[in-house]
Amino acid sequence: MPRRVSLPAADDLFRPTARTEEPEAAPAEPEQDGRKKPSGRVRHDEKMTVYITSDELLDLEHARLVLRRSHGLAVDRGRVVREAIALVLADFEARGDESALVRRLTEE
Template structure:
């Protein structure tokens, strides 16, 4: 019996996987066409009729790094565990953050100056 593991070959690692079902063909994979990165800002489409949603667990083409405090990370992890234990939702922290961002952006679009995001940011700036 050998202790050597079997690893995939280069052809398997670098194969073409095709477009994701939500990919609208412009390469950014957002699927709803609300924001097309290849288009100038003046030609962006109006807000979609359906409510803004965070994207599900999938391979995302873009990445950002967000630094949080120990308390914020602990609260996020506690929320993830509560969603699983209380509501039966097994989601990762990234999904929770994407949903929270979607909620805040929808609120900003709907309420503008009276949105929770604007109020909270103004409160932080005044301190």
Template sequence: MNRRASLPGAAELFRSTGGPTDEGWFERRPNNHHAAASPRRGTPRQKHTAKITVYVSDEELLALEHARLALRATHGLAVDRGRVVREAIAVVLADLEERGEDSVLVRRLRHDTGK
């Protein structure tokens, strides 16, 4: 009896999911800081077509979990960590699009890199 698990091949792992690839909150917008920014939204719980891996510190993971629990306990929002992260990304990207040089992201990254 063979005790090895049957694993999918590369073609199955990297196949297209058939979902949209150039729609949604990540689509490219014109670089016009004076135009009214379209409201960005994180995507709700659904099957997503792309995946990234992000490494965080123990403290960052704990803070994320505390935020998730606070959303549930205080605001009645039962969401997973991925949803919180997608919403946070949408907020930061909307701020960058709207405020450009004065955005929170630019200021924080400049502070971290010392520029």
């Protein structure tokens, strides 16, 4: 006689869990020079999908590993991308038409 394993129902697996009070993630506050800081390591509510080439992914992973090995910074790829976005947007806000973003986008 085969034995059946008792498994939880789907309702049990996908039930909402009781949430403990988590501190509200503060919006990015401006740095002392007036620029916004990247969000860093907080729970992010928004998601965006970006497709990159395998070479770009390897470059990103290489940068992450260098940050860890040479600077002692254990960060994930998402954090590196958020920091890079913050830098590019700060440069764009400060320099406008002379920013690296505008220059690179007009070179295409």
